[in-house]
Amino acid sequence: MSSSAPETTSIWRRTGAPPEFAPLPGSTSAEVVVIGAGVTGLTTALLLAGSGVQVTLVEAGGIGAGTTGDTTGKVTSQHGMIYRDLIERHGEATARAYGQVNEQAIEQIEALCRTHDIDAGFQRRAAYLYTTAQDRVAELHAEFDAARRLGLPANWVDDPELPFDVAGAVRFDDQAQLHPMDYLAGLAATLAPMPGATVHTSTRAVNVTETDGRVVVTTERGEITADHAVLATLSPITDRGFEFARLSPVRAYGISVAVDDPGFEGMYLSVDDPSWSLRRYDDGRTRQVVVVGGSHPVGRAPKEDGRFELLERFAREHFEVREVTARWSAQDHTAMDRLPFIGRTAFSGHIHVATGFQKWGLSAGTFAAHLLTDLITGRDNPHAATFAPTRLEVTAEATSFLKHNLEVARMFVEDRVRPEAASIDDIPPGQGATVRLGADLVAVSKDHEGNVTRRSATCTHLGCVVRWNRAEASWDCGCHGSRFDREGRVLNGPATTPLRER
Numbered sequence: 405m406s407s408s409a410p411e412t413t414s415i416w417r418r419t420g421a422p423p424e425f426a427p428l429p430g431s432t433s434a435e436v437v438v439i440g441a442g443v444t445g446l447t448t449a450l451l452l453a454g455s456g457v458q459v460t461l462v463e464a465g466g467i468g469a470g471t472t473g474d475t476t477g478k479v480t481s482q483h484g485m486i487y488r489d490l491i492e493r494h495g496e497a498t499a500r501a502y503g504q505v506n507e508q509a510i511e512q513i514e515a516l517c518r519t520h521d522i523d524a525g526f527q528r529r530a531a532y533l534y535t536t537a538q539d540r541v542a543e544l545h546a547e548f549d550a551a552r553r554l555g556l557p558a559n560w561v562d563d564p565e566l567p568f569d570v571a572g573a574v575r576f577d578d579q580a581q582l583h584p585m586d587y588l589a590g591l592a593a594t595l596a597p598m599p600g601a602t603v604h605t606s607t608r609a610v611n612v613t614e615t616d617g618r619v620v621v622t623t624e625r626g627e628i629t630a631d632h633a634v635l636a637t638l639s640p641i642t643d644r645g646f647e648f649a650r651l652s653p654v655r656a657y658g659i660s661v662a663v664d665d666p667g668f669e670g671m672y673l674s675v676d677d678p679s680w681s682l683r684r685y686d687d688g689r690t691r692q693v694v695v696v697g698g699s700h701p702v703g704r705a706p707k708e709d710g711r712f713e714l715l716e717r718f719a720r721e722h723f724e725v726r727e728v729t730a731r732w733s734a735q736d737h738t739a740m741d742r743l744p745f746i747g748r749t750a751f752s753g754h755i756h757v758a759t760g761f762q763k764w765g766l767s768a769g770t771f772a773a774h775l776l777t778d779l780i781t782g783r784d785n786p787h788a789a790t791f792a793p794t795r796l797e798v799t800a801e802a803t804s805f806l807k808h809n810l811e812v813a814r815m816f817v818e819d820r821v822r823p824e825a826a827s828i829d830d831i832p833p834g835q836g837a838t839v840r841l842g843a844d845l846v847a848v849s850k851d852h853e854g855n856v857t858r859r860s861a862t863c864t865h866l867g868c869v870v871r872w873n874r875a876e877a878s879w880d881c882g883c884h885g886s887r888f889d890r891e892g893r894v895l896n897g898p899a900t901t902p903l904r905e906r
């Protein structure tokens with residue numbers, strides 16, 4: 405991150421130490437290439453290797469460089485206000501399947517930790533969905549009714565054992581929390597020595613093509629030819645299936661605070677506005693509360709920033725905070741019909757994607773790994789059609805799909821004509837803004853000494869205009885969620901190449 409950003413590193417990155425691997429040494433071949441070393445990619449590679457498949461995993465950064473290392477670390481089937489909505493959109497059978505596969509993922513993660521001796525602090529905990537607003541109790545109760553109907557372990561409780569008053573809550577029993585970086589470190593350490601498995605970090609994939617049933621993954625360090633490719637990159641890096649256009653990218657913020665006594669044991673998510681996600685993390689020396697919230701669409705950070713201050717204010721209002729131990733942010737994508745896309749991408753027989761986890765990828769990404777392994781090894785999976793990226797939902801999805809793309813088109817046009825600053829002189833040290841220089845719209849940032857860096861303001865994915873994100877000192881694209889640092893290097897896809905120099 406640049407010198408002008410506040411230091412943003414999650415508590416999991418501060419306290420975890422994932423193994424490191426050599427970059428790809430040159431062109432090679434494999435049966436399957438997995439791109440991305442988050443929970444989805446690592447679990448997929450591990451399951452494939454365990455099924456006797458020769459698998460090569462490549463990762464642009466290090467293990468856990470993406471969103472997984474910045475999560476809240478909750479492993480649960482309780483994904484906010486979702487089950488009533490899923491029943492309405494897709495019917496009871498699909499909603500039940502969504503709940504079941506996420507429940508199974510809790511068991512699968514527990515089994516992986518046990519079998520491979522992964523010390524990731526996996527702990528069974530109750531997960532609560534709560535409201536502090538009396539006028540939301542009826543809606544929350546309807547969500548509880550839906551979850552019960554689907555056979556999920558839901559109970560209505562008036563007192564969710566929080567150190568502040570709430571109006572009502574739904575408790576899901578036997579859910580879990582873990583240390584996400586320690587979990588990824590354990591998966592990677594298990595995967596690397598398996599027969600047929602190879603792991604390469606610092607290896608960015610820039611293109612994936614398929615010809616005559618063979619896939620070629622072009623990386624910055626050589627090509628890998630394979631029978632199948634799995635794009636576990638959070639946002640798929642090929643445009644083949646147009647998943648990017650059916651996903652809404654959302655950014656959220658987290659802090660951890662040291663306290664003497666959190667006063668709670670469970671994991672919590674409020675349905676209020678703003679919404680807060682809470683859990684505790686005890687590292688043996690300190691007791692900490694993790695608070696996550698402040699979501700907004702990528703590329704549309706509120707101008708007044710203050711996201712971290714918002715979280716800290718909430719923490720200080722509800723807990724005796726001794727110090728803020730970490731602050732960070734991350735993003736995830738939600739599919740228009742609220743079901744992840746998992747499986748073969750459109751117009752392809754051998755390129756697979758897993759995305760759209762709507763901030764619940766620890767469980768959903770684990771399920772995705774099982775489903776993709778079944779698809780690649782030719783095993784039947786009863787959920788393949790439900791989550792297929794090629795599924796056709798022409799009702800509610802079509803409307804929001806259209807709305808989303810109209811919004812993208814509007815941003816594209818407006819940002820081109822309206823720069824964020826009139827001139828470079830108007831940009832204060834430590835900040836950035838798009839500026840019109842002649843015919844070009846240029847992304848200009850200044851470090852704290854006033855040194856200027858200029859890059860093209862045109863996103864290298866599909867040409868929308870990037871905007872300055874004050875909280876994180878990055879260039880963010882509101883169209884499909886790509887982000888770049890002040891030097892123009894890719895922080896988040898779907899873009900795979902840096903902003904051009906200007």
Ligand SMILES: Cc1cc2nc3c(=O)[nH]c(=O)nc-3n(C[C@H](O)[C@H](O)[C@H](O)COP(=O)(O)OP(=O)(O)OC[C@H]3O[C@@H](n4cnc5c(N)ncnc54)[C@H](O)[C@@H]3O)c2cc1C
Pocket residue numbers: 439440441442443444445462463464465466467468469470471472473474475476477478479480607608609610636637638641655656657658696733734735736758761762763764765766767768769897900
């Ligand atoms: C603030 C926040 C809190 C969350 N908390 C929770 C939670 O408590 N529980 C939960 O279940 N979910 C949570 N989520 C959601 C969850 O973290 C994600 O859905 C999940 O981590 C996705 O995992 P992934 O492996 O698919 O993606 P990632 O973890 O993002 O992994 C993708 C990897 O691909 C790599 N990559 C990208 N492009 C390339 C390329 N071109 N070449 C090579 N490598 C590439 C990236 O560097 C990255 O390491 C949260 C999300 C947010 C934003």
Ligand code: FES
Pocket residue numbers: 863864865866867868881882883884885886897898899
């Ligand atoms: S992310 Fe698609 S145009 Fe920028």
